[in-house]
Structures are given as C-alpha cells and as structure tokens.
Amino acid sequence: MAELNQDSGKGNKGxxxxxxxxxxxxxxxxxxxxxxLLITFFMLTTSLNTPQAMDVAMPDKNKMDQNDNLEIADNxxxxxxxxxxxKISWYYGQxxxxxxxxxxxxxxxxxxxxxxLRMQKEVPQRAGGxxxxxxxxxxxxxxxxxxxxxxxxxxxxxVKRYMISxxxxxxxxxxxxxxxxxx
Amino acid sequence: MGKAxxxxxxxxxxxxxxxxxxxxxxxxxxLTATARQPEVLVVDTPQSTSPEKLPDDGLGIISVxxxxxxxxxxxxxxxxxxxxxxxxxxxxxxxxxxxxxxKQLDEFGVPVRNLRQLLSLPNDQRTESIQPGIPVDSTETAxxxxxxxxxxxxxxxxxxNRSREGEKGFVDPGPMKVAIKADxxxxxxxxxxxxxxxxxxxxNKFSFVTGLRQDN
Numbered sequence: 185m186a187e188l189n190q191d192s193g194k195g196n197k198g199x200x201x202x203x204x205x206x207x208x209x210x211x212x213x214x215x216x217x218x219x220x221l222l223i224t225f226f227m228l229t230t231s232l233n234t235p236q237a238m239d240v241a242m243p244d245k246n247k248m249d250q251n252d253n254l255e256i257a258d259n260x261x262x263x264x265x266x267x268x269x270x271k272i273s274w275y276y277g278q279x280x281x282x283x284x285x286x287x288x289x290x291x292x293x294x295x296x297x298x299x300x301l302r303m304q305k306e307v308p309q310r311a312g313g314x315x316x317x318x319x320x321x322x323x324x325x326x327x328x329x330x331x332x333x334x335x336x337x338x339x340x341x342x343v344k345r346y347m348i349s350x351x352x353x354x355x356x357x358x359x360x361x362x363x364x365x366x367x
Numbered sequence: 368m369g370k371a372x373x374x375x376x377x378x379x380x381x382x383x384x385x386x387x388x389x390x391x392x393x394x395x396x397x398l399t400a401t402a403r404q405p406e407v408l409v410v411d412t413p414q415s416t417s418p419e420k421l422p423d424d425g426l427g428i429i430s431v432x433x434x435x436x437x438x439x440x441x442x443x444x445x446x447x448x449x450x451x452x453x454x455x456x457x458x459x460x461x462x463x464x465x466x467x468x469x470k471q472l473d474e475f476g477v478p479v480r481n482l483r484q485l486l487s488l489p490n491d492q493r494t495e496s497i498q499p500g501i502p503v504d505s506t507e508t509a510x511x512x513x514x515x516x517x518x519x520x521x522x523x524x525x526x527x528n529r530s531r532e533g534e535k536g537f538v539d540p541g542p543m544k545v546a547i548k549a550d551x552x553x554x555x556x557x558x559x560x561x562x563x564x565x566x567x568x569x570x571n572k573f574s575f576v577t578g579l580r581q582d583n
Binding site: 209212213215216219220222223226227229230234235236237238239240241242243244245266322323324325326327328329330331332333335336339340348 | 393553
C-alpha cells in the first residue's frame, strides 16, 4: 500500500553522491484514510443527533361544563385501553354492550396494527360508509412509550380520527380483570 | 527489430485531489455539526417512525424523567424576557448578572424561589441531583409553576417576534411551539398532568420528542 522508497540502502554505495531531491511525493494514503474515517463519524453523528417530533393535537377544553362529552355512534368507535406490561385491551362499541367485548392484545405489527387494519375495513361497512374513530385511553399504569407507540400506529395505519381521552373506573375494572393493571 | 517494451503501470496513485476533497467534506461536517451540550436531565425518549424533525427555534421543551420536570427555551432572548415576566409574577428580583446567566441556561428544574441559588452555582455544579424539578399541579394558579413558565415563555416569544418586526427580511415564525420530552418509562399520570397544564392555557397542540425508528 505505502509507496516504497526504492533508492534506500545500497543504492548510494560506490556511485556518485546524488543530491537528494527535496519535495517529490508524499504518501497521502494514511491521511486520506484518517480523513474519511472522520467524515464518516461526523456524518453519522449529525444525522442521528436531531430528534423527531410527534405532533399531537388535543381538543379544546371546556372549562364551564366538564360533562360536555361528544356523542359518537357506537358502531364507529373502537377503544384502546393501554394497560401495564406493554399490553392493550380493546373493544368495539360501548363497554356496557360491546359489539366486540374487550380482548387483550400486544403492541406492534402483529398485535394492534392487525386489529386497526381489520376495523378500518369493517367499520365503514357497518356504519354506512363512515370511517373509524379510535379512542385511546391510557391508564395510569401505562408508560410514555405505550402512548407514543399507539400514536405511531395511528400514523402508520393512517387512522384519520383518533383522540386521547380519560379512562373511567369501569374500564379500569376491565384492565384489572385481564391482569393489565400491575405496577 | 526492437523488443516490445511492456509498460509498467505505476503503483502509486496521486492522492492529492482525493485528500483535498475529503478534507473539504470533513471541514463541512465539522462546522455543521452542532456541539450538543450535555443535558442536565438525561431522558431516554421512546422511538417512533414520525418523519418530522423538532424545530430549532421558537420552541419550549418540557423534559420529564423520574417524575422530575425540567423546562427549557431555545432562544436566549426569549429566556431573558420570560424571566422578566416571571420575576414580576412571583416578586423575585434578579440582578443583571443573573439575567445574563439565565440566558445561558439551557434547561432548569427548580422552583422560582430557588432559581437565584441555582444561578449562583457554576455550570458544572448544576447537576440533576440538586434540582428537584419544577412544581406542577392541576390548578391554574401560581402554585403551578410550569403553567406560569409556559405561559410567560409564549408571551415572551410573541413580544420578541414583535420587537423584530421592523427588521429587514424578517418573517414572523409564529407562536412558540411546545414539546414534551418524556422518558419512555415515565408513567402516564405525570404526562397527563403536563398535557392538562398545556390544555388549560389552550396550548392544545404540542409535540412528543422521540427518537427515530427505522423499521415499523
């Protein structure tokens, strides 16, 4: 790899003493190696440095009337209850008389995404063309990662209507009965 | 008849141009890379596939980890104006030197009454362990200090943008954006308290800060 210095050693024996030529070539291989190593390092660190932003919009808060709840048709909404241990319980319709009763599922590609994709097709058929509404209810045992994961799923599956709302005591009972309310 | 001479290809390549280009690139990346200050509160954010980047300016960041809440503003001028408003609201006076120090402060997590004490410490002593976090509750009164900080920071941003209106080529960047940088393992009640604090002042839009995940 490195340039060989060919006239070293016995070359000068006996013969005319040659004046060494100043300048000539400098071996730049090592320098280029180092430069590229540094380039790679800086390229990787600059692109990995900037954090991503996930935008969230909450509805306007009605301070006058706390019970001002939006009525949603039962056959349009599915509810995701975020429990502990990275698991979700979901149901379709109202909790009192669900169309699909609460079931425990996992996060990710195999779990919640399959449900969302399925319901995205099923809901317009049942509700006369109206699209799916997803209600996200994080329980106090869920962590920030769970919420971000779910919002990410909404983006991946492209659910147009979803909201984050407060969990109620009946739903906490559901989580308890499914063993998803542990510390 | 002369023998055909086999030309010997030279083994050495001239690397000068390559070296030039690589150092040019290196210089570019070194200069564009922004040195990241070591953050006081270490937050391990969750990951998402969201393509949006966090804006560099006009941003207030609320960091949460281990139940501690820190607040920081990106723009040093906004920081100064915010502190002025806070100093009036909580009747705590700051000296010119303290304002200058506060302008350099990226994030902090102390109640307003302990802020002077924090500013009196040198940079390397403002560790996480001595900062108990900004007090937050579900009210809209002075006891909810995060509420005041966010509100005053938003006001200061408007004030600052207005003061720059006359400048040539100035485009109003709009109101301050709020980002919540929460630890992946932070329990929801702490997050909820912050979300409610923001909603109470009609800051209904905000961002969660996340890392980038390649696969979905």
